[in-house]
Amino acid sequence: MNSSSNLDEKSQATNIVWHMASVSREARAEQRNHKSKILWFTGLSGSGKSTLANATNYELFRRGIATYVLDGDNIRHGLCKDLGFSDSDRQENIRRIGEVAKLFIDAGVIVLTAFVSPFRADRKKARELVADSDFIEIYCAADISVCEKRDPKGLYSKARAGLIKEFTGISSPYESPENPELYIDTSIYDLNQCVNQIISYLESRDTLLALK
Amino acid sequence: MNSSSNLDEKSQATNIVWHMASVSREARAEQRNHKSKILWFTGLSGSGKSTLANATNYELFRRGIATYVLDGDNIRHGLCKDLGFSDSDRQENIRRIGEVAKLFIDAGVIVLTAFVSPFRADRKKARELVADSDFIEIYCAADISVCEKRDPKGLYSKARAGLIKEFTGISSPYESPENPELYIDTSIYDLNQCVNQIISYLESRDTLLALK
Numbered sequence: 001m002n003s004s005s006n007l008d009e010k011s012q013a014t015n016i017v018w019h020m021a022s023v024s025r026e027a028r029a030e031q032r033n034h035k036s037k038i039l040w041f042t043g044l045s046g047s048g049k050s051t052l053a054n055a056t057n058y059e060l061f062r063r064g065i066a067t068y069v070l071d072g073d074n075i076r077h078g079l080c081k082d083l084g085f086s087d088s089d090r091q092e093n094i095r096r097i098g099e100v101a102k103l104f105i106d107a108g109v110i111v112l113t114a115f116v117s118p119f120r121a122d123r124k125k126a127r128e129l130v131a132d133s134d135f136i137e138i139y140c141a142a143d144i145s146v147c148e149k150r151d152p153k154g155l156y157s158k159a160r161a162g163l164i165k166e167f168t169g170i171s172s173p174y175e176s177p178e179n180p181e182l183y184i185d186t187s188i189y190d191l192n193q194c195v196n197q198i199i200s201y202l203e204s205r206d207t208l209l210a211l212k
Numbered sequence: 213m214n215s216s217s218n219l220d221e222k223s224q225a226t227n228i229v230w231h232m233a234s235v236s237r238e239a240r241a242e243q244r245n246h247k248s249k250i251l252w253f254t255g256l257s258g259s260g261k262s263t264l265a266n267a268t269n270y271e272l273f274r275r276g277i278a279t280y281v282l283d284g285d286n287i288r289h290g291l292c293k294d295l296g297f298s299d300s301d302r303q304e305n306i307r308r309i310g311e312v313a314k315l316f317i318d319a320g321v322i323v324l325t326a327f328v329s330p331f332r333a334d335r336k337k338a339r340e341l342v343a344d345s346d347f348i349e350i351y352c353a354a355d356i357s358v359c360e361k362r363d364p365k366g367l368y369s370k371a372r373a374g375l376i377k378e379f380t381g382i383s384s385p386y387e388s389p390e391n392p393e394l395y396i397d398t399s400i401y402d403l404n405q406c407v408n409q410i411i412s413y414l415e416s417r418d419t420l421l422a423l424k
Contacts, residue, residue: 021267022266022269023273027273031276058234061235061243066320067319068318070315078341079311082304096308099291102290103291104319
C-alpha cells in the first residue's frame with residue numbers, strides 16, 4: 001500500500017461529491033500475509049466441533065493470524081436469540097451464520113463456525129454464499145456412541161429421557177457430509193493431531209503465507 | 213503470549229475430556245496493539261455516513277489496524293435480505309447490525325456501521341449490547357437541504373415524487389442524537405478534516421496504541 005494514501009486525493013474533492021475509499025479483501029490479505037476462509041465444522045453434539053474450532057483458533061492466533069470462532073455461545077444468545085429449534089428456525093439460524101461468516105472473510109478474518117448444522121441443504125446454502133474455495137467443511141466424525149459417552153453438556157441424557165425433542169442423532173437425523181474438505185475422526189486422534197490436520201490443510205492451500 | 217502455547221498442555225488431555233483454549237479480546241488487543249470499538253455513524257441519507265466510514269476505515273487500515281465497515285451494501289443484500297422497511301423490520305435490522313458489530317469487536321476489529329438508524333431507541337439498544345465505552349456514536353449532522361442537494365442516490369427526488377414511502381427526513385422522522393460522542397458537520401468540513409476528527413478522538417481514548 002502506498003502510505004501517501006488516497007485520502008490526500010480525497011481531500012481535493014468537494015464535500016458535495018465525496019469519493020469512496022474502500023479496502024478490498026485482497027488488500028487485507030496482502031497486509032496481513034494470510035488469506036481468509038470459512039472453516040465450517042459440522043458433526044454431532046459431543047463430536048468435538050467447538051473444542052477443535054477453539055484449539056485451531058488459538059493456534060492460528062498464536063501465529064499472528066486474524067481469526068474468530070462463531071459458536072452457540074456467541075450466536076444463540078445474540079444475533080439468533082429470536083430463533084427456536086423448529087425446522088425453519090434452524091434453517092434461518094444457519095443462514096445467518098453463513099452470512100456473518102461471509103462478512104468476516106470479507107474483513108480478512110479466518111472464521112471458524114462450530115454448529116451441529118445437521119442438514120446437507122443448509123450447509124450447501126452456506127457454501128454457496130461464497131466462492132467454493134473459501135468454504136472448508138470439516139466433518140468431526142465421531143461415532144454417536146463416543147459422543148454420547150462424552151456428553152459434555154448432559155444433552156444426550158436429557159434427550160434419552162425425552163426432555164429434549166428433536167435432538168440430532170437421537171430423534172432428529174444428522175446428514176453426514178458426502179464430500180467434506182476434511183474428515184477428522186476425533187475419537188482416534190488427540191486434539192493436537194486434529195489441529196495439525198487442519199493447519200496442514202491450510203498450508204497446503206497457501207492460506208497461511210510466510211509471516212513477515 | 214507464550215509461544216509454547218497451551219496446545220501443548222491440551223495434548224496431554226484425553227480426547228474424551230478436551231479442554232478449551234480461547235482467545236480473549238484483550239489478548240487480541242495486546243497482539244495487534246490497538247483496541248476494538250464500534251464506530252456507529254448515524255445521520256440522514258446523503259449526510260456522508262458511508263463515505264466518512266469508508267474513508268476512516270481506509271485511514272485505519274493504512275495504519276495496520278483491523279477494521280471493517282458494515283453498511284447497506286453488505287447487510288441489506290445478505291444478513292438482512294429477509295427484512296423490509298416496516299417499523300418492526302427496521303428495528304430488527306438495527307438489532308442484527310448491533311449484534312454483528314458486537315461479534316466484530318469481540319474479534320478485535322474496529323467496526324464502522326453506516327446506517328441512517330433514525331430512532332434513538334434502536335441506537336440505545338445497540339449501545340446497550342456492549343460496554344458504554346465501546347460504542348462511539350458519530351452524528352453526521354448535515355442539514356437536510358444539503359443532503360437533498362447532494363442526493364447521491366437520487367432518493368430524495370423519488371421520495372418527493374412519492375415513489376418512496378416513509379423516507380427519513382421527508383415522510384419519516386430522524387431523531388438526532390442528544391449526546392453523541394462525536395458531532396461532525398459534513399457540510400462545513402472536508403473529508404480529510406472529518407476523518408481527522410475521528411482519528412483524534414480514538415487517539416485521545418488510547419484506542420490506537422503505538423504500533424510496534
